[in-house]
Amino acid sequence: MSEVSVTKDAGGSAPATDELVVLEGVNKHFGALHVLQDIDLTISRGEVVVVIGPSGSGKSTLCRTINRLETVDSGHISIDGRPLPQEGKELARLRSDVGMVFQSFNLFAHKTVLENVTLGQVKVRKTDKQEAEGKARTLLDRVGVGNQADKYPAQLSGGQQQRVAIARALAMDPKVMLFDEPTSALDPEMINEVLEVMQQLARDGMTMVVVTHEMGFARSAANRVVFMADGRIVEESAPEQFFSNPRSDRAKDFLSKILHH
Numbered sequence: 038m039s040e041v042s043v044t045k046d047a048g049g050s051a052p053a054t055d056e057l058v059v060l061e062g063v064n065k066h067f068g069a070l071h072v073l074q075d076i077d078l079t080i081s082r083g084e085v086v087v088v089i090g091p092s093g094s095g096k097s098t099l100c101r102t103i104n105r106l107e108t109v110d111s112g113h114i115s116i117d118g119r120p121l122p123q124e125g126k127e128l129a130r131l132r133s134d135v136g137m138v139f140q141s142f143n144l145f146a147h148k149t150v151l152e153n154v155t156l157g158q159v160k161v162r163k164t165d166k167q168e169a170e171g172k173a174r175t176l177l178d179r180v181g182v183g184n185q186a187d188k189y190p191a192q193l194s195g196g197q198q199q200r201v202a203i204a205r206a207l208a209m210d211p212k213v214m215l216f217d218e219p220t221s222a223l224d225p226e227m228i229n230e231v232l233e234v235m236q237q238l239a240r241d242g243m244t245m246v247v248v249t250h251e252m253g254f255a256r257s258a259a260n261r262v263v264f265m266a267d268g269r270i271v272e273e274s275a276p277e278q279f280f281s282n283p284r285s286d287r288a289k290d291f292l293s294k295i296l297h298h
């Protein structure tokens with residue numbers, strides 16, 4: 038299915054498997070609504086998958102099942118060869134293995150930027166506070182907000198807050214990062230600064246699932262585009278193939294609506 042596997046940092050031993058996130062026969066209902074229908078999706082280590090599709094097609098729910106913010110009715114999900122844990126410590130660890138960045142930035146309003154990026158490391162990863170702060174500062178520098186460390190989220194622009202949210206997720210050394218429309222709530226002039234951070238992450242070999250309507254990002258960073266409609270994966274292919282030659286009518290219709298303005 039996926040032909041691409043980007044090699045991570047040199048030096049590590051070969052991973053046991055190249056398949057990092059595997060969904061098999063996943064179904065999910067909200068009452069009578071069948072929001073995820075027989076989803077099969079395998080994401081390889083280092084792969085960047087962009088998920089697109091009309092509003093209400095199940096993209097967010099798909100992301101949320103991967104870190105078990107939503108349970109599924111049937112089917113299996115595994116991360117790095119292990120089924121998703123049900124609860125407790127194991128679940129907390131899973132949540133930190135799967136970094137998530139939402140449309141709304143979800144930073145802790147009453148903590149400074151530095152505290153936002155330090156907290157999870159200390160609480161979940163049990164990292165020593167000083168070490169955690171050092172790492173937080175390195176990551177904040179990497180996403181270009183190192184000079185904002187002592188401010189509170191409300192004092193930052195939306196683009197800066199979203200970059201802090203990315204740094205916070207990265208601080209947990211996640212195996213995979215999920216982005217659910219990370220630039221949709223941003224003013225237009227701030228979209229690129231966030232996309233650039235994501236581009237760099239992709240180049241560094243991070244495994245990423247990105248729900249976005251930013252087609253430029255999909256074209257340049259994605260290994261694969263997954264197109265969803267009505268709770269199903271209707272089509273998946275390499276970006277060039279998908280954008281130049283969509284196969285399904287649903288995808289053609291969707292692309293004609295978003296690409297012509």
Ligand SMILES: Nc1ncnc2c1ncn2[C@@H]1O[C@H](COP(=O)(O)OP(=O)(O)O)[C@@H](O)[C@H]1O
Pocket residue numbers: 067070072090091092093094095096097098099
């Ligand atoms: N917690 C919920 N309870 C009931 N319905 C929901 C809930 N979350 C999402 N839905 C519905 O499930 C469908 C898929 O939603 P969602 O995954 O958010 O789609 P997308 O992200 O593609 O816009 C939509 O019809 C939405 O209204």
Ligand SMILES: [Mg+2]
Pocket residue numbers: 096097098217218
């Ligand atoms: Mg959504």
